Amino acid sequence: MNTDMKVLIVDDYSTMLRIIRNLLNQIGFKDIDEATDGTQALEMFGQKNYGMVISDWNMEPMSGYDFLKHVRAGAHNKDVPFIMITAESKTENVIKAKQAGVSNYIVKPFNAETLKGKIESVLN
Numbered sequence: 001m002n003t004d005m006k007v008l009i010v011d012d013y014s015t016m017l018r019i020i021r022n023l024l025n026q027i028g029f030k031d032i033d034e035a036t037d038g039t040q041a042l043e044m045f046g047q048k049n050y051g052m053v054i055s056d057w058n059m060e061p062m063s064g065y066d067f068l069k070h071v072r073a074g075a076h077n078k079d080v081p082f083i084m085i086t087a088e089s090k091t092e093n094v095i096k097a098k099q100a101g102v103s104n105y106i107v108k109p110f111n112a113e114t115l116k117g118k119i120e121s122v123l124n
Contacts, residue, residue, distance in 0.1 A: 001028075001119070001120055001123055001124075002051070002123070003027065003028035003029045003030070004030075004031065005029070005031065005050070005051025005052060006031045006032075006033065006048060006049065006050050006051055007024060007029050007031065007032045007033070007050065007051060007052050007053070007054065008032075008033050008034075008035065008041060008044060008045065008048075008050045008052075008053045008054070008055075009021065009024070009032060009033070009034050009035075009053075009054045009055070010034075010035045010036070010037070010038065010040075010041040010053065010054070010055035010056060010059070010064060010067065011034075011036070011055070011056040011059070011085070012036050012037050012056065012058075012059040012060065013056070014036075016056065016085075017034050017036075020054060020085075020115075021034070023111070023112045023115050024054075024115070026112045027112060027115065027116050027119065033048070033050075036059075037059045037060065037061060037062055038055070038059055038061075038062030038063055038064060038066050038067030038070070039061060039062045041053075041055065041062075041067050042062070042067055042070050042071075045071060045076070045077065046074075046076060049077060050077060050080055051080065051081070052080060052081045052082075052083070052119070052122070052123070053071065053080055053081070053082045053083070054083045054085065055067055055068065055082065055083070055084055055085065056084075056085050056086070057084055057085065057086035057088075057093070057097075058086065058087070064084055064085075064086075065084070065096065065097065065100065068082055068084065068097065068100050068101065068102055069100050069101075071101075072100060072101035081103040081104075081119075081122035081123060082101070082102055082103045082122075083102070083103060083104045083105070083106060083118055083119070083122060084097050084102045084104075084105050084106070085106045085107075085108060085110075086105070086106075086107060086108065087107070087108045088107075089107045103122040104118045104121055104122050105118075106118055
């Protein structure tokens with residue numbers, strides 16, 4: 001697994017950003033950018049080449065789901081692995097995210113092992 005890639009993490013809750021960053025660091029990722037909502041993430045996404053995106057679903061004003069749809073619709077980096085994090089494991093949400101092109105899905109709470117497994121599955 002290439003841990004040298006640039007990773008974008010998106011969550012409107014600063015504690016969650018810190019947790020995800022720490023888990024990524026434990027796995028070996030060091031080049032990590034943070035955004036606090038989909039709008040900011042989309043702006044950053046247009047300026048850099050990310051190897052992977054990890055985004056929360058529930059954010060305002062632009063949700064992770066809407067951010068995912070924008071990413072998949074664009075020409076720039078549209079195939080980048082995209083992992084969605086959510087507190088809800090509703091089947092219809094999983095289906096919606098899959099239809100929108102999500103690479104994988106994590107339900108909170110999760111640990112480094114779970115995150116690593118999901119990352120390995122999308123990068124391999």
